[in-house]
Amino acid sequence: MRGASTDTPQEAASERLNQIAAVPRISIQAFCETADMAALVHEAAGERRMSRAHVKVHTGGAAAAAEAYREAPTPNLIVIESSAERSELLGFLESLAECCDAGTKVMIVGHLNDIVLYRELMARGVSDYLVAPIQVLDLVRAISHLYTHPTAAPVGRVIAVVGCKGGCGASTVAHNMAWAISRELDVATVIVDLDLAFGTASLNFNQDPPQSIADAIFAPDRLDSNLVDRLLSKCTDRLSLLSAPASLDQLYDLQDTAFDGLFDILRGSVPCVVLDVPHQWTAWARRALTAADDVVLVAAPDLANLRNAKNMVDLLRAARSHDAPPRLVMNGVGMLKRPEIAVADFAKAVELQPLATIPFEAKLFGTAANNGQMIGEVEAGHKIAGTFVDLARRISGRIEARKAKRKLLSPFMSKLYGKYAS
Structure with a gap:
């Protein structure tokens, strides 16, 4: 009762x-x-x-x-x-x-x-x-x-990451955060690149998958867990990628419910799903944000980002009145000779305290992008690599990173999550 x-x-x-x-x-x-x-x-x-x-x-x-x-x-x-x-x-x-x-x-x-x-x-x-x-x-x-069967697979958590302005580094944040969740927290994770025309996830992870998310979206009658499984590209033992076609061969004018079936399958297959949402305002993009369990807004410290962040925070708070407010990540802070809005002033204007503040490091991020690596792979001891680990812990609700006893837990995880938690 x-x-x-x-x-x-x-x-x-x-x-x-x-x-x-x-x-x-x-x-x-x-x-x-x-x-x-x-x-x-x-x-x-x-x-x-x-x-x-x-x-x-x-x-x-x-x-x-x-x-x-x-x-x-x-x-x-x-x-x-x-x-x-x-x-x-x-x-x-x-x-x-x-x-x-x-x-x-x-x-x-x-x-x-x-x-x-x-x-x-x-x-x-x-x-x-x-x-x-x-x-x-x-x-x-x-x-x-x-309507949730007791023996059903656990419902996965969907985290949507979106930039407040084009070019503010939201995809980089999404990819590094997902990598940290899978590696440092031992949580099986899937990255979904929703920027169908210009997605960069496959480049950032040095992947060249023969199929993409388009094979699921444009064949809804064939969509099931087996198809999604075939479309996933394995980046690490606990991180998989559903890449974008990154092609201009067709237009991507989709209905707002175009991704619903795919997201449902992923929720039942893996404990954490990170959506790399492009900076565009379409019916399906809005639905992806409002339906996610957590939303992360990535912003650079300038006026356009501030205006857009304020608009998005207001909309998401209204549409998600029974959820936690969106999370804010300030990216590219401290670029040399660039006038910036102070992080404290930015946070006050949007009424959100940043979950993380990532400094501008052109060489580090440029090297990672050109090599198809994550920051933690390029320079594991760098402070920014630690920032992404902390961001992963906070956004996932996990306080501790993985322990040495992971092998003891793995049989139980395998029963829960199957091959995604081997």
Whole structure:
């Protein structure tokens, strides 16, 4: 029996909240007794993890639910708010059971914290019982859990990295951060290069894969885990790449849902997915950012970056009101003879403290780019290499780097993540 949320403040709880799996394409009808509950369901319907579900809200509680389906088919899930006493509520549920279609789930939001009632509801096939008052994420989490099979692979975490202005180094940050997550934290990771026409991930990792992400996007009828597996290029034991075609042979005018199936497959296949999102504003790019578990904004210390960062922060905060705010990385700071906005002033303007500040080091980054290497491979002891390790720890929520006991843990990781965690 679940009660009101006891979450710690949002930023401290972001790791746990981000593990809520997206609700599949199901139909949900809620029968509410109070205006507060109706408003909460409406808000939950707009939550990003509920974007695929079709939600309708009715009034009248359990009595209305029992009456509504005498002649009408039942949805995938019925959510009922009820303040009725035990015997009265059970009577309504008996009536509802007579007309429920096979496969329909019922969730009760009650006002009685009664373990006897909870057991009787479970015995009658009720899927879950929540004790009011509840919060939006309590409802979303409960619905998500109903449709996540206990033996299913763990839901991966998607981190979207995007530049506030072209040329500010977002791809370099994304690639080095992903490399550090996989190497220093022992987390199997996939980099997805979404800059279909001009992507650089294959160059930065010195890869020449024969196939690319386009083979998945332009053949949705063939898209499955086996196809995605064939398209992945192995960079290291724990890091794989889904490269961009980096070709101008075709146009990439895609629908906003073009990548949804691919992202779902990756979530179920690997614990960490890093999206290298290009600096462009399309329907699919916006959806990739708003649907990600974490968003990292990379900015250089100039006025154009500041304006764009402020716009993006405002939009993402509005679209992701129940998620942690986007993370800020300041890149290329301290370029010789270039007038810059002070990092403190930049942070104050966008109301975000930088997760990392990366200095301008033309020789180091140029050498890495020309060699197809990461900063940690070119000069492992450099301070910037340590910055990327720290960034990886903070963005992934992992406090410690990998330990010597990794071999002891590997059998358990293999069971969880299969070949990605060998």
